[in-house]
Amino acid sequence: MTLDRLDAPAPRLVVRLPDQGWLGGVCAGIAAYLGVSPLFLRLIFIVLASWRLTGVLAYVLVWLIVPLMSDAPDAPGLDAHRRAGLRPQGAAAQAHGPGDWGQLIALALFGSGLVWIVQRSGLGLPTNWFLVGVLASGGLALVWWQADHASAKDLKASDGPFAWLLPLLANWTTALALGVGLLAGASAVVLTAMLLPLGEGAVASRTLAAIGLALVGLAALAAPWLLRVRRALVQAREARIVSDARADMAAHLHDSVLQTLALIQKQAYEPHEVTRLARRQERELRTWLYGTEVPMATLKAALADAAQDIEDDFPVNVEVVVVGDAELTPQLAELVKAAREAMLNAAKHSGAPLVDVYAEADADHVEVFVRDRGRGFDPAAVPEDRLGIDKSIVERTRRHGGTARLRSSAETGTEVTLEMTR
Structure with missing residues (x-):
């Protein structure tokens, strides 16, 4: 078994x-x-x-x-016990009797x-x-x-x-x-x-x-x-490899986990910020421990990276779900930029603590949905000098062969739908 x-x-x-x-x-x-x-x-x-x-x-x-x-190597953990004084350095020689x-x-x-x-x-x-x-x-x-x-x-x-x-x-x-x-x-x-x-x-x-x-x-x-x-x-050589690995681990924990814990202590009375920092650190630690990081040449990796940037800059959580995946072509890269702009708008203006991103990719079609349940708005009432939606989302997607639709209301929040053929 x-x-x-x-x-x-x-x-x-x-x-x-x-x-x-x-x-x-x-x-x-x-x-x-x-x-x-x-x-x-x-x-x-x-x-x-x-x-x-x-x-x-x-x-x-x-x-x-x-x-x-x-001269024989110790089992894992025994060397650490010896250094801590929990294990004797060696057995004494046995005297031969009559x-x-x-x-x-x-x-x-x-x-x-x-x-x-x-x-x-x-x-x-x-x-x-x-x-x-x-x-x-x-x-x-x-x-x-x-x-x-x-x-x-x-x-x-x-x-x-x-x-x-x-x-x-x-x-x-x-x-x-x-x-x-x-x-x-x-x-x-x-x-x-x-x-x-x-x-x-x-x-x-x-x-x-x-x-x-x-x-x-x-x-x-x-x-x-x-x-x-x-x-x-x-x-x-094995001891040097182990020592280098321990040093790398200590440096990573100091630069990531300990720093995040210090920030959490300073912002202990802001639950949304504490949650955001904890989720970001959890994601980084899982990636570092289990090697789940995806190369940046895919749609899934690009959307995850964009969501991480938004979480780092604003006190919101961005949940990304991707069904299927696709190679990140220049056209899909522009689609990701439009999706990032939609995430940015939701983080800055909706007031919602959570932004949902759902993407689906098949052999010839890609769809990305960005939705929040915060304060909605009237797209027709957006001033002409605010170019985030028209230029960075709608026209950018249209220029590269895709379409962008926006639906928003004060009760249900805002949803941006991006579509593009591959």
Whole structure:
């Protein structure tokens, strides 16, 4: 059902939880997402790793692809709650108890025994290549683990081109782990170059192979930083877009809604003026929120714009209803000007609080009715020097192929009918 989809919560993201895991937080993150025990997933990875290091490769790929919990984007509204102090900045790291250490030792013994059985049975990798895989994966794990635990605060507070190194060298244990990881990776590169079947005495080929493998290794070691930088850039761009949208909204509300409210407070004892200001602001706000503004190249848009001008200048409400629509040709533009003049006369002289405008357009004909229920007048008694009706309405419409009729009485008000063929 559509309502179920609308009411459903936003989908959760898979994130790594290194503070709740032993290495990269892969098993802890996936287990939290699936609602299963991390021990179950760790056993699966260990079993896969015993056969040609398949589980190690899978773990490394997931480690590389899945973001850290601190790097994952928040759901809408959570960032605002954090800024307001209603949400903690982050969960504290969970200390591993004796039971966790016992589980780690048991898993390590189980994995070592399983690997030994597979290797002895001949189903695993050759010994030399197995050693290369262990060195490479161990080096990657140490370096990437340090990348995950590098302090973002220390990084932001540091300046200079090598500021990103400071969190990694914050203490001797971190530097030692990083050095061991780099040494293990370099050893894996050298062993791989020596094991390649390039023939005897192919010194140059082995040197080139070692250089190529070293570049690949450096790219693999730098992958966590590159991905975190990319995610940080994306988040910064999204934050800038949100900030710009908030600034635009604040400016629009200040220039429109707040100004209108100030005018309403000053004219609180003039109900007609308050109503006019409120209706005008409602129309502008709906147009801004929902994008209902119609391009000015149509009859409907031109009549609405003319009515808005009248409402802005006089304390009247102009209700516009248009059935159908038509492209605003030069002839119809003159018809709109005549209709605007009729609205202006009604606003200035009728005394009515409301002016109704009804337009109907079909394939070959357009009609516009402008009516008020205020004080009517005798068209024959209009002085000759008052040219609003004759020149701006009747003759203007006639010059462009249309007709204009006027009917007015003191009891029912005034109605102007404009017709034109397309």
